[in-house]
Amino acid sequence: MNSGKNKPAPAGAAESAPARFDVIVVGGGPAGLAATFTLARAGVSVACLERGSWSGSKNMMGGVIYSHPTSRVFPQFWREAPLERHVTRRDMWFATTDSAIKASFESADFGVEPYNSFTVYRARFDKWLAAQATAAGAWMITETLVEDLLREDGRVAGIRSGRPQGDLEADVVIIAEGVNSFLTERAGLASCPPQAANVALAVKEVLALPKEKIEDRFDLEPGAGAAIEIIGEITGGLPGTGFIYTNRDTISIGVGVLLNSLVDNVTEAYTILDKFKQQPQLRRLIQGASPREYSAHLIPEGGYRCMPQLYGDGVLVAGDAAGMVNPINSEGANLALLSGQMAAETVLACRQQGRFDRAALALYQRRLERSVVIQDLKKYENATPFLASHPQLFGLYPELMAALAREFLTVDNLSKANKEKLLLKLFRSQVPARRLLKDLYDAWRSLT
Amino acid sequence: MPINSVVCIKQVPDTSQVRIDPETGSLVRQGIPSVANPYDLYALETALSIRDRHGGFITALSMGPPQAEEVLRKTLGYGADRAVLLSDRAFAGADTLATTYALAAAVEKIAAGSLVANIGSGKGVDIVFCGKQSIDGDTGQVGPGLARRLSFSQLTYVCSLLEVDLKAMRVKAWRQREDGRELLQAQMPVAVTVTEQCSSIRYASLPGLIAAAKKPVEVWSAADLNVERGRLGLKGSPTRVSKIFAPPARQRGEALSGPGKSAGEMAASLFDRLADRGLKIGRRGG
């Protein structure tokens, strides 16, 4: 290809580089950077290896990050981090192709410190996280793909990258590689085989719109933001949700749909997104906005049941790589941050005994179990199978709710008493009472 | 005897992602990631391979906004020994005249420092490398301008640097011309601009990257250089852009297709087509 490749670098250049690290973190997303930052601040020598040209370059997210978990790792981050808007309004829409029932919650205290959540551009936010890790003393190594783990007497002893002289040793490797958890598999820790039923495909567009227009259309105070979650016929009746988040002068709009349902229905996610954008109530919000970027990403939705073994000899797994996404509240970044921090704290505790074997690192699992990370994941362990097996939640029910609302609100020559009868009839014709009861019961069992 | 070289690196918008505003004709740079000018990386590789052979010291030098630090940091990963960024509002808006003025002052400062530290050949800076041009400005003037200001000899459009003779202080190189190549020899100190025929940049080793991760990128302001402020940046730039336009897209060529026709028939119809357009076609030997 080119003659410059694979020439060894001159010896002089490597003089001051440590030949090994206490800890290697694979992946510079929220999980990896939380771990790297926590370790570096504690004075541990840690290298974080990221395949992208900078942290954030490969990341995309809807996306809202939450103050509380984020500030546990990066105290008062909102004073400095590049954030888009603090979210003061959260909406839930049940939408059909031409109508919508909107539930909206707005709170003034979401608009003051410490805030509740923020919309972020991951490309900028992750870069900032990486800068914090560097400032704390970590070694951020980008454009470096980790291809395998090094093993010594059965334990993980480092990583192999694709670069010349690309092996690097460490006492512990923290795998924070995100949803395509190839190294987790190589480490023999994976529990579910990668399966289309356990991941959602999200596609997202970023559309540019002047700041004032955004605040006008979404009815927001200057600087405040809205996050809208949408379910209904707009995902083509497939199990999935749509979302709109307001950034400073852009809007993120996208849909996430379980991958196997796309495969089964021979649909493409972007076709769904295109239809979604045509929905009249939505179209009004994004009218005249010009496309800036387009991206697609997977989200692990297997939940608690598909979590890999979280620790092994010399190795820990955190974030999306460990399947830590709560599919109901679409929270992943906060679980990633918290699990990354706990992985780091586990390593710090184990360093005191100088032991990094399975038994010692099992502390990580115990910490996670006492935290919201595993408690939330356990709570919703049945959510994804439930949603996948109840497509009526995404098609029929929102459709029916809208039909009932329409009938109820339409004034015509039907008396109100007759209208009630009609509504009831309409409802029963669509959903037999037994079915409704069963769905409610299933929902209660798997979501509460 | 080791060689002390300076490689000039420009941060440019990643042109694979640049659009032209159809109304103003100017580049839409907003939100476009920056990369190192690709020709400058050929220059860096040329400097690195000379250092591989002869030893020496390489300083990567850039003038640009604070974000240009990232591009310079990459050069440290590839193996540059030192990185210097000229960053100051006073440098902004510079054309090639003002750019070479600031860069030359920086090269002089680097040379003076190397003499004190006894780096390289002991004669200051021996070679300044540049890419043959930048992909955003396309002027190709910075290398020659530097040579002139520093009173260095110059070798432009070098496609292969053959030999560095330290005793005689001479370099020998192939220079790319439109109609071929010429073999040239020049006296050091020399400014060399390189083309894409030189080796592309090496894949940095992991230890190289690790070493680079913590090396500082030095930032120099106008006050750090021996310069007159009036000759820097916009003030020092006589060039005025009077008009910018996007070149009209080239028309697509016509493709002849004739399913079921023989090659001979196709050639005949091509021949007729050309003759229709008034092209005189001479037949070989005819």
Ligand SMILES: Cc1cc2nc3c(=O)[nH]c(=O)nc-3n(C[C@H](O)[C@H](O)[C@H](O)COP(=O)(O)OP(=O)(O)OC[C@H]3O[C@@H](n4cnc5c(N)ncnc54)[C@H](O)[C@@H]3O)c2cc1C
């Ligand atoms: C459309 C969408 C919307 C979302 N919305 C939200 C939201 O609103 N709120 C929320 O909390 N979460 C949301 N999430 C989930 C959230 O983005 C993830 O849970 C979170 O990014 C997980 O962090 P992570 O560090 O584990 O993985 P990632 O962010 O995926 O980071 C992994 C990193 O590792 C790198 N990497 C991978 N393999 C290697 C390798 N072999 N060598 C070197 N580097 C490697 C990657 O380049 C990447 O930078 C959303 C996700 C999507 C796709």
